[in-house]
Amino acid sequence: MLFDNIVSRLPFALLLCSLTYASAAPASPESDVELTVLNPANFKDTIAKGVWFIEHFSPYCGHCRKFAPTWEQLVAENQKQDDPGIHLAQVNCAVDGDLCKENNVDGYPQLNLYKDGTFVETWGQARDIDKLRDYLTKHAEPAVKKSSTTAPGQAHQLTDDDVLLEATQPEPGKEHNPTGTVLSLDESNFDKIVQEGHVFVKFFAPWCGHCKKLAPIWRQLAVEMRGKLNIAEVDCESNAAICRAQGITGYPMLFYYGQRGHGKTEYTGSRKIENLKSFAEKISGPAVQSITYETFDTEVAKHPALFLLIRPENDAESLRRVLKASRALFGTPPVYAATSPAFYDRFNLKPGSSAVLALKDFDRTSPAGIYHLEASGTVEDLSNWLIRNRLPMSLELDSDTFQDIMFATHKPLVVITAAPETKLSGASDRVRTVAAQWKGRQGSDDVVFTWMNSDKWAKWLKSMYGITADDQAHVVITNHSRLIYHDEDQAGEKIKLSPVSISSALGGALAGTIPYHHSENFVERMARYINEKLVRIEHVVSYHPWGTSVFVIGALAALFIFLRRVLSQEAELADELARKVRRD
Numbered sequence: 001m002l003f004d005n006i007v008s009r010l011p012f013a014l015l016l017c018s019l020t021y022a023s024a025a026p027a028s029p030e031s032d033v034e035l036t037v038l039n040p041a042n043f044k045d046t047i048a049k050g051v052w053f054i055e056h057f058s059p060y061c062g063h064c065r066k067f068a069p070t071w072e073q074l075v076a077e078n079q080k081q082d083d084p085g086i087h088l089a090q091v092n093c094a095v096d097g098d099l100c101k102e103n104n105v106d107g108y109p110q111l112n113l114y115k116d117g118t119f120v121e122t123w124g125q126a127r128d129i130d131k132l133r134d135y136l137t138k139h140a141e142p143a144v145k146k147s148s149t150t151a152p153g154q155a156h157q158l159t160d161d162d163v164l165l166e167a168t169q170p171e172p173g174k175e176h177n178p179t180g181t182v183l184s185l186d187e188s189n190f191d192k193i194v195q196e197g198h199v200f201v202k203f204f205a206p207w208c209g210h211c212k213k214l215a216p217i218w219r220q221l222a223v224e225m226r227g228k229l230n231i232a233e234v235d236c237e238s239n240a241a242i243c244r245a246q247g248i249t250g251y252p253m254l255f256y257y258g259q260r261g262h263g264k265t266e267y268t269g270s271r272k273i274e275n276l277k278s279f280a281e282k283i284s285g286p287a288v289q290s291i292t293y294e295t296f297d298t299e300v301a302k303h304p305a306l307f308l309l310i311r312p313e314n315d316a317e318s319l320r321r322v323l324k325a326s327r328a329l330f331g332t333p334p335v336y337a338a339t340s341p342a343f344y345d346r347f348n349l350k351p352g353s354s355a356v357l358a359l360k361d362f363d364r365t366s367p368a369g370i371y372h373l374e375a376s377g378t379v380e381d382l383s384n385w386l387i388r389n390r391l392p393m394s395l396e397l398d399s400d401t402f403q404d405i406m407f408a409t410h411k412p413l414v415v416i417t418a419a420p421e422t423k424l425s426g427a428s429d430r431v432r433t434v435a436a437q438w439k440g441r442q443g444s445d446d447v448v449f450t451w452m453n454s455d456k457w458a459k460w461l462k463s464m465y466g467i468t469a470d471d472q473a474h475v476v477i478t479n480h481s482r483l484i485y486h487d488e489d490q491a492g493e494k495i496k497l498s499p500v501s502i503s504s505a506l507g508g509a510l511a512g513t514i515p516y517h518h519s520e521n522f523v524e525r526m527a528r529y530i531n532e533k534l535v536r537i538e539h540v541v542s543y544h545p546w547g548t549s550v551f552v553i554g555a556l557a558a559l560f561i562f563l564r565r566v567l568s569q570e571a572e573l574a575d576e577l578a579r580k581v582r583r584d
Contacts, residue, residue, distance in 0.1 A: 006383040035075060036394045036498050040099045043091070048117040051086045051141050054103075058094045060545055061108040063339035067243070069191075070129050071109075074136070085140030107544060113139060130263045134324075134379060180226030182219055185234045190242050193226050200256050200267075200280060205237050208251040210231045210271075217273050224277050228284045249370055257281055265330050268403030275400065282331030288323050291336040293343060300364045304392040305333040311354040311373075312344045318354040318373045325382040333390055356382070358389035360439070361432065368393060368439050384410075388445040394435035396428065397450035405448055411481040413447050413509055417497055418454035419473040427451050427473045437499045438506070447506060471499050477509050483519040488513055 038046055038054070047054070055071055057064040071090075078084045093100035093108065103112060113122035120139075124133055176198055177183075185193055185201065193199055202218055204211035210282070222231035235252065236243035246255070254267040256279075269275050288309070291299060300306065307326070311318045319337055326335045344351050347367065353374060357367040369389050371382060388410040397405060397416060405414060415434075419427035428451045435449035454461060458469040465485050469473045475495040478485040489495050489504040490513065496502075508514030518525060 038089050038091050039096050047114045052114045054112045055090045055109050056093050056100050056105040057109040064109045067109050067127055083142045085142035086136050147174040151317050177226050177230045180223045182222045183232040185232050197257050199232050199257050202252050203248045204252040211252045214252055221276050225280050229280050270400045288328045288335045288337050291338050293340040297364055305360045307335040308357045309337040312352050313339045315354050323325050325379050328383045360393045391448050393439050394432045394449040406480040414478050415449045417451045417475050421453050421455050432500050434499050477505055484516040486516050527534040
């Protein structure tokens with residue numbers, strides 16, 4: 001009875017998750033892909049030669065089942081290659097647990113890389129198919145190196161146009177959005193369309209008011225992008241499984257899926273047709289464009305931020321690296337490539353070197369950052385650098401830019417200057433001046449300078465940062481990813497709209513030496529903390545189902561033994577007291 005009471009008081013979700021995962025039978029769909037499964041008898045001999053990428057999994061693991069289609073696609077693509085240079089295989093840890101233990105597998109699925117029988121490393125990133133493709137390509141060692149098709153004695157040098165044409169060439173016979181209509185996606189065609197890529201998808205619910213408002217605009221966008229970009233939609237009421245798998249948390253949500261499976265990005269900008277069309281045009285164009293020295297100044301004047309690759313004419317590899325890395329930008333900001341020697345003098349670069357420059361705030365002479373391609377670094381490193389430098393140093397914070405700034409992937413500190421509409425023009429000029437003086441410092445890509453209309457955003461500013469709208473400019477430095485902000489500099493004074501005050505506050509904020517305030521109240525912080533803990537518990541249960549089950553059962557058994565011992569001692573004490581009373 002006591003044990004039943006204890007069990008009834010345990011968190012039901014935790015018990016349900018652990019017991020469900022521990023007892024669930026595998027339910028893998030049939031696949032035409034031939035998967036290689038290794039066991040203790042053949043594991044060492046099989047991986048003794050060559051490069052092997054091994055998935056250690058359990059059929060009872062929810063994350064493993066979710067990852068299965070991605071793994072099968074990787075295997076299928078690998079098997080189609082004559083000489084892939086890397087082999088893919090699996091180990092079923094539910095059957096061969098000792099083998100997984102020997103390979104230090106402590107969660108499922110775990111992806112290990114081996115070379116000539118020796119462990120190299122464990123995959124530690126998100127199990128995104130594009131990242132996994134890049135990883136396999138990076139570590140592949142083909143038996144026969146591909147030779148050039150150029151005849152002996154002919155030293156053909158690839159030009160910008162050659163490489164750009166190669167990178168942007170559409171699939172033979174493939175026409176995007178030939179009818180100019182919205183394509184409806186469901187379980188029968190979603191995977192196929194997304195894998196082909198270059199599709200802009202709206203996830204919606206029929207009852208959603210914002211979705212109804214967007215519907216005619218979405219149809220208009222399909223007409224505008226006829227022959228250029230696929231426009232599609234998914235009804236999440238009818239296709240709940242698809243929307244769960246794609247991480248849909250609200251309606252409508254808009255995602256672009258890159259051409260030939262090159263990743264996806266969420267569109268968080270304005271839902272006006274002009275903004276949607278602008279985004280669609282950018283992602284439909286080439287990832288990198290050629291530029292001459294004579295037209296460079298004109299292009300800089302058009303864009304608050306852009307990237308420029310400077311390279312010698314015979315360095316086609318640098319252009320390919322930038323092409324691959326720049327897909328993460330999805331057309332914003334633009335990326336240009338140039339080979340003119342005049343650029344080396346202009347930006348004081350070593351002649352013959354290759355580098356990518358981040359040019360911001362229409363500045364044609366002083367880059368905000370430089371990435372030297374000769375230095376060791378992967379395509380992923382370059383891609384991350386591009387993302388960190390994609391925003392201008394200074395810009396207005398409004399409804400169109402809010403998501404891009406406050407939810408930027410690299411989580412920058414955002415300097416917000418809130419001024420009334422009558423003083424907004426002067427405040428923006430001073431913000432640009434402060435940003436220009438800050439540019440070039442180490443870590444400048446971790447800071448974005450903004451200005452905003454305090455009359456229009458009065459309610460939000462008051463609730464988030466305690467700013468009361470008046471006729472003055474107010475400055476705060478916010479870390480929106482942590483929902484904290486600073487309103488004082490290192491001297492303990494309120495931050496002023498001046499280079500000295502803002503630089504002092506930024507230095508303290510980056511070093512963590514000045515106090516901060518929370519943008520949420522205590523109740524909101526506690527609710528978020530509890531939610532994060534529950535999510536972490538779910539993660540542990542999902543990745544370690546058997547371990548969680550053993551822990552729960554062991555904890556219950558220990559608690560039962562402890563309570564039984566306590567009750568037994570209390571019963572003995574009660575009997576002793578009763579005997580003493582009878583003797584008296």
